[in-house]
């Protein structure tokens with residue numbers, strides 16, 4: 001595939017952070033396969049300048065412009081991308097794994113009769129053959145998908161799967177004012193902002209991440225004390241959030257938040273890929289788990305095999 005086209009998402013004048021997942025994948029792809037990296041932006045003439053700081057991030061930026069593309073609408077966006085892709089061949093269209101991508105990627109694949117692979121978590125080249133990596137069966141099996149001779153392909157990229165390393169390109173801009181049908185079957189009534197919690201874990205330098213291994217709510221004060229001692233904040237894996245032990249905005253992972261603290265302490269967390277996706281780029285990861293085969297140890301810099309209900313109190317004593 002000659003060109004990797006990254007679909008850029010924005011909302012109310014802000015470029016979404018999640019775009020960097022797809023962009024990081026595109027850079028890695030280019031490293032292994034060559035070709036060009038392009039950014040695809042759907043917007044209006046009036047809002048175009050908010051994308052100025054994306055210049056330099058790809059070989060090309062395509063602007064598809066129309067007043068009705070100013071904000072996301074599934075039908076308008078789908079029609080615009082269809083028009084754009086009709087004049088393309090030999091491309092890899094890449095989305096970051098978002099709700100909008102779930103809507104657009106399969107619809108486009110069906111329209112153009114090309115494969116779509118979701119939740120991509122890794123990319124490898126072995127003996128000149130490219131493999132895409134994703135998990136199956138809720139993370140129990142890790143699969144490598146070898147590519148055949150697909151001319152074009154659509155992918156969605158798992159949050160946090162690829163580390164973003166800025167590249168400099170001299171960017172060619174291509175702008176096109178497109179006309180689109182204004183009939184629609186879907187009306188977006190509005191967006192509701194999720195309630196802001198007291199703590200923004202994405203900004204924390206130290207995070208104590210707790211998992212199901214914490215066992216009981218009565219063990220929370222012990223980890224709260226550890227967080228306090230280390231000037232950190234508490235976050236959790238999904239079971240801890242589902243149990244109501246921590247608020248929803250403290251969930252780390254693919255359906256929670258992506259964090260990059262200086263220190264991530266993983267206590268009683270097995271290391272399911274959905275969790276790891278949200279914390280693996282932390283500067284330093286220390287895990288405590290009683291199972292020596294827990295996958296969390298494969299992303300940890302330091303690991304302690306043992307019972308956290310014994311190790312944490314001992315650590316607290318040391319920190320006195």
Ligand SMILES: Cc1cc2nc3c(=O)[nH]c(=O)nc-3n(C[C@H](O)[C@H](O)[C@H](O)COP(=O)(O)OP(=O)(O)OC[C@H]3O[C@@H](n4cnc5c(N)ncnc54)[C@H](O)[C@@H]3O)c2cc1C
Nearest residue numbers: 211212213237238253254255256268269270275289290308
């Ligand atoms: C679509 C989807 C999205 C998801 N999104 C997320 C997400 O955003 N974030 C997320 O976290 N998960 C997410 N999950 C769930 C994910 O698959 C795992 O089920 C979850 O991360 C497991 O949480 P855990 O590690 O706390 O629990 P477990 O997997 O049950 O692990 C508990 C760990 O604690 C250890 N342990 C037990 N007792 C002790 C002890 N006394 N001392 C030390 N260690 C002990 C065990 O050895 C084990 O490794 C998602 C799943 C799906 C299907």
